[in-house]
Amino acid sequence: xxxxxxxxxxxxxxxxxxxxxxxxxxxxxxxxxxxxxxxxxxxxxxxxxxxxxxxxxxxxxxxxxxxxxxxxxxxxxxxxxxxxxxxxxxxxxxxxxxxxxxxxxxxxxxxxxxxxxxxxxxxxxxxxxxxxxxxxxxxxxxxxxxxxxxxxxxxxxxxxxxxxxxxxxxxxxxxxxxxxxxxxxxxxxxxxxxxxxxxxxxxxxxxxxxxxxxxxxxxxxxxxxxxxxxxxxxxxxxxxxxxxxxxxxxxxxxxxxxxxxxxxxxxxxxxxxxxxxxxxxxxxxxxxxxxxxxxxxxxxxxxxxxxxxxxxxxxxxxxxxxxxxxxxxxxxxxxxxxxxxxxxxxxxxxxxxxxxxxxxxxxxxxxxxxxxxxxxxxxxxxxxxxxxxxxxxxxxxxxxxxxxxxxxxxxxxxxxxxxxxxxxxxxxxxxxxxxxxxxxxxxxxxxxxxxxxxxxxxxxxxxxxxxxxxxxxxxxxxxxxxxxxxxxxxxxxxxxxxxxxx
Amino acid sequence: xxxxxxxxxxxxxxxxxxxxxxxxxxxxxxxxxxxxxxxxxxxxxxxxxxxxxxxxxxxxxxxxxxxxxxxxxxxxxxxxxxxxxxxxxxxxxxxxxxxxxxxxxxxxxxxxxxxxxxxxxxxxxxxxxxxxxxxxxxxxxxxxxxxxxxxxxxxxxxxxxxxxxxxxxxxxxxxxxxxxxxxxxxxxxxxxxxxxxxxxxxxxxxxxxxxxxxxxxxxxxxxxxxxxxxxxxxxxxxxxxxxxxxxxxxxxxxxxxxxxxxxxxxxxxxxxxxxxxxxxxxxxxxxxxxxxxxxxxxxxxxxxxxxxxxxxxxxxxxxxxxxxx
Numbered sequence: 005x006x007x008x009x010x011x012x013x014x015x016x017x018x019x020x021x022x023x024x025x026x027x028x029x030x031x032x033x034x035x036x037x038x039x040x041x042x043x044x045x046x047x048x049x050x051x052x053x054x055x056x057x058x059x060x061x062x063x064x065x066x067x068x069x070x071x072x073x074x075x076x077x078x079x080x081x082x083x084x085x086x087x088x089x090x091x092x093x094x095x096x097x098x099x100x101x102x103x104x105x106x107x108x109x110x111x112x113x114x115x116x117x118x119x120x121x122x123x124x125x126x127x128x129x130x131x132x133x134x135x136x137x138x139x140x141x142x143x144x145x146x147x148x149x150x151x152x153x154x155x156x157x158x159x160x161x162x163x164x165x166x167x168x169x170x171x172x173x174x175x176x177x178x179x180x181x182x183x184x185x186x187x188x189x190x191x192x193x194x195x196x197x198x199x200x201x202x203x204x205x206x207x208x209x210x211x212x213x214x215x216x217x218x219x220x221x222x223x224x225x226x227x228x229x230x231x232x233x234x235x236x237x238x239x240x241x242x243x244x245x246x247x248x249x250x251x252x253x254x255x256x257x258x259x260x261x262x263x264x265x266x267x268x269x270x271x272x273x274x275x276x277x278x279x280x281x282x283x284x285x286x287x288x289x290x291x292x293x294x295x296x297x298x299x300x301x302x303x304x305x306x307x308x309x310x311x312x313x314x315x316x317x318x319x320x321x322x323x324x325x326x327x328x329x330x331x332x333x334x335x336x337x338x339x340x341x342x343x344x345x346x347x348x349x350x351x352x353x354x355x356x357x358x359x360x361x362x363x364x365x366x367x368x369x370x371x372x373x374x375x376x377x378x379x380x381x382x383x384x385x386x387x388x389x390x391x392x393x394x395x396x397x398x399x400x401x402x403x404x405x406x407x408x409x410x411x412x413x414x415x416x417x418x419x420x421x422x423x424x425x426x427x428x429x430x431x432x433x434x435x436x437x438x439x440x441x442x443x444x445x446x447x448x449x450x451x452x453x454x455x456x457x458x459x460x461x462x463x464x465x466x467x468x469x470x471x472x473x474x475x476x477x478x479x480x481x482x483x484x485x486x487x488x489x490x491x492x493x494x495x496x497x498x499x500x501x502x503x504x505x506x
Numbered sequence: 507x508x509x510x511x512x513x514x515x516x517x518x519x520x521x522x523x524x525x526x527x528x529x530x531x532x533x534x535x536x537x538x539x540x541x542x543x544x545x546x547x548x549x550x551x552x553x554x555x556x557x558x559x560x561x562x563x564x565x566x567x568x569x570x571x572x573x574x575x576x577x578x579x580x581x582x583x584x585x586x587x588x589x590x591x592x593x594x595x596x597x598x599x600x601x602x603x604x605x606x607x608x609x610x611x612x613x614x615x616x617x618x619x620x621x622x623x624x625x626x627x628x629x630x631x632x633x634x635x636x637x638x639x640x641x642x643x644x645x646x647x648x649x650x651x652x653x654x655x656x657x658x659x660x661x662x663x664x665x666x667x668x669x670x671x672x673x674x675x676x677x678x679x680x681x682x683x684x685x686x687x688x689x690x691x692x693x694x695x696x697x698x699x700x701x702x703x704x705x706x707x708x709x710x711x712x713x714x715x716x717x718x719x720x721x722x723x724x725x726x727x728x729x730x731x732x733x734x735x736x737x738x739x740x741x742x743x744x745x746x747x748x749x750x751x752x753x754x755x756x757x758x759x760x761x762x763x764x765x766x767x768x769x770x771x772x773x774x775x776x777x778x779x780x781x782x783x784x785x786x787x788x789x790x791x792x793x794x795x796x797x798x799x800x801x802x803x804x805x806x807x808x809x810x811x812x813x814x815x816x817x818x819x820x821x822x823x824x825x826x827x828x829x830x831x
Contacts (some may be wrong), residue, residue: 148703149687189579192688194611194665194828203612206579413546414575415582458687462659462703 015362018063019370027064028367031071032375036382038072039079039092046076046092046277046334050341057341062360067367069341073334074126074317074371077277078379081118081310082386085111089223089401093215094277094313096443097285101298101305108301116246117303118310119379121259125311126372128263129270129318133325134365149458150470154479156452160444161483174441177432181445182452184209192457204417209425213409213418214446217425218439220405224398225430244383251303258288258304259311266312270319277313277334282444284312318368325364534594534772538569541597541762544583544604546576550796551760554629555599557792558762561783562597566775570597580604584616592765594772600624601760602668606815611666611828619816623768624808626780627761629793630800632711633672633727634739638699639720646725646748649706653682660684661695661707668758669695669708671822672727676745679752696721710758711738712797727754734798757815759800761808777804 018024038049049072057065080092085102098118105114147155160178187198188208199205252259262284269280288308289298298305320335347357409422429439463469471477541559545551552574559570575583580603590596598604605618616622635649643649652658662670665688673684687704689695696713698704700720714723715738723739729746745754762780764773781803783789793799802811823829 148698148701191664191690203581203614204578206581206612207577210577413577413582414573414586415577417578417582454688454690458689458703461685461687 011358012362012366014359015063015366018061018359018363019067019367021064024064024067027060027068028071028371028374029378031068032075032371032378033382035072035075036079036082036375036378039076039081039095040083040382040386046073046094049073049076050334050338062347062357063363063367065341066338066360066364067371069338070317070364070368071371073338074314074368075375075378076334077313077317078119078122078126078310078375079382080313081122081306082115082383085114085118085306086386090219092277093219093443093447094281094316095309096219096278097281097309098306098313100285101300101302104299104301105303105306106301110301112243112245113247113303114301114306115244115383117255117307119244119376119383120247120252121262121307121311122314122379123372123376124259125263125266125313125315126317126375127369128260128311129267129315130365130368130372131318132267133318133321133368147475148473149455149462150473150476151479152451152455153459153470154473154476154483156448156455158479158483160441160448160452161487173437177437177439178441178445181442181447182449183445184214185446185449186453191454202417204415208450210413210415210418210421211446213421214425215443216405216409217422217427218429218443218446220401221422221426222429222433222439224401224405225426226433228398244380255304255307258291258308261287261291262308262311263315266315267319269312270316271322277316278447279444280316280319281309281313284308314372321364325361532771534775535566535568537595538571539563539566539595539597541570541572541599542583542587543572543574543599544576544580544601546574551599551601553796554760554793557789558599558628558784561789562776562779565779565783579612579614580608581612581614581616584614584618584622588616588621588765590765592767592769594764594768594776596765597625597776598622598763598765599760600763600812602758602815605763605812606757606819607666607668607823609830610816610820610823611830613830618812619809621766622763623766623773623805624761624763624812625773625776625803625805626784627759627802627808627811628784628799629760629797630732631756631758631797632732632735633669633708633756633758634711634713634742635672635676635724635727636696636699636707636709636713636721637705637724638702639722641699641705641722643706643724644722646743646745649724650680650682653680653684653706657683657685658706659704660686661689661698661704662686663689663692663695666823666826666828668756668819669710671819672708672754672756674822674826675754676727679745679754693717711735714739728756729754732798732800734794734800738798755818757818759811759815761802763808773805 035046035049039046050069057068060068076092077094080090080095081098081102084090084095084098085106088099088103088106090096090099102114102118105111160182185208187205189195189199189206190197196206247255265284265287266277266280269283270277285305285308288304289295292298292302292304294302321338324335324339347360405422406419409418410416429442432439432442459470463472471480539562541555541562543552543555545555552572556572559572563570573586575586580601584598584604587596587598600618600622605622605624608614609616609618635646637643637649643652660673662673664670665686669692670686673686676682677684684706687698689698689704689707692709692713693716695704695707696709696717699707700717706724708727709721711726711734714721723742725748726735726739726742726744728735728744731744731747735742735744745752762776764776785801790799802808820829
């Protein structure tokens, strides 16, 4: 490829350095722990370590951050399965079936699936990153306002269909999520919207505080209601059962599709692990022979999002390394790490530092392998966490939420937002609505608004121009198919059933 | 009698305050200093602030801790500093949005010139006009010809931000009209060129190193040449060089300030420490990896520099109807 064997040897030499190996192990451990802790996601995990990289060479510092990134994306699934609280946004989709499996006494199996899926997804995306990065980056670069509009509509509709049983309830809550993203300064013409005279709201509702409130805080509020009840679980849930070859063979379609989906979504700038996980989950549910089993503890509902979210790691690095445009919020922090090293990510980086590129590719492969072992130990530790009574977990989680949210911007206002969002999430859950569309509306809202307004501007007000892009048209086509597929299949099935009976 | 007592108490009180302040000045700094950054951790602005903190810490002999207070149009970060005592233990990493654009366009609860005393300005960035590498437009003159015939789609990061204001100035000087597309970040504006969503975009001089093969610089949006232009955009002229009668200025800078009212002795120490720490070749090389570097040191010179920025951008923002009432 670029640089040849000399660069590979240089990469192996720097990766074999004892300090680099220690940083890798330390980074994975830190990443998993932070992933397990609710509210502290990959971007925060990387940010915590970033100051230390000031004093390191390029390869060890980037490897440390990549270890933390990969492990934090995985670590979120442990708490998602064991306690039903997503440790990171990326693990939200895993909660649904992972925690259901745990409650059924199949927690060990779920933990094994999430670990295996994460590693396969991670390795798959690294291979994609290494071999087809330049090609995939060229596709992603064609994404303009019309394409982003299509992809955010697609994402919203798919997620609303996935979460909860009622489409209208899902749409309504998704709408609330989008509405909340309109708060703050309008970036197109500078108008203040819903700022209530407070400058704290100029840049809108703080993202991390909102999500921590909606997920973690509302979850502990729900838990607090049952604080006096003893946590009841099957002991066998605690020992990890790595899936056998037979199970993997059965799930291989889901694993491959989720790896691919996660990688592609990771490549699309701005879309991170959470969106990848939701897409893969909905795709697995849609393709399943028994979609109604999803939500009750379906193994595919665990392995699909977990494979996809780790696959977004390699994917997100494609535009980050080849264009200098971060593929995810965590990758944006990584970009800062490159710049402090005097490296400008872009097409030239491949030519200038082939050893660094190989270090990233090979390093990520090693990180994923190491994650199996460190993950198995971490799960044991996480299992100890579950034995702690709710009356201890709830205040501890609340404390971590407060510290985590405060640390992001050193702002008490964010803490207030978190508390308010916690009550919002709690109310929504109590009313029998799902909070997933709320969070997805909140994530996709800004992309949706900006791309819609840009599309209008580009097309001089003509709606037909929205479809003038072949990529956007393709995305709308796929969306129409996913919506229509259900009824079509039902119609096709009916006569088929008749034939079978005869 | 009561009045006299109050007066005495006030006098004693102020005396105590005065003496402790004096003591504090003499052995400043005797405790850790905080440097407030209005950007999240990890970005360029944060990294430069951390380099500032490291240098100041070495010179002053106490830890300088960086805290990030992002969001809220940078106002919360400024208020975080202004709510603390003016004793030199809380420093502020100022940038263009917090001292120039923000106070002009929002009803900010502070006046940068009255409430802050700038110590130095270190980084400086200039805007440049780019097209896609496969564009038919090859020179700035060709661009003007094309732009006169149609309303070109111009990629800018945000309305009211320096790249947009450069585009506005370009339009005024050459009598052009653009369809400004807000792309949110400078890299996104330039990526819009590659993806074909915009026909022309305003980026920064340093942007070229990240996207070299895919974009083509047309002109540097500045009047006079600065020494780092040749390093970042070799062979590209400034507007002032091509059309000496036209005006094209950019003001994007950053530095460190303290709250107004900070004792002169403390300011002197900070200025001296900054001079010792940041004029070294090693420091300049580090900053140059991130952005361009141009040193303005001392309260008076830095204040004058910031005033230049306000004088430059105020008329444009006024014309756009963006000035705060």
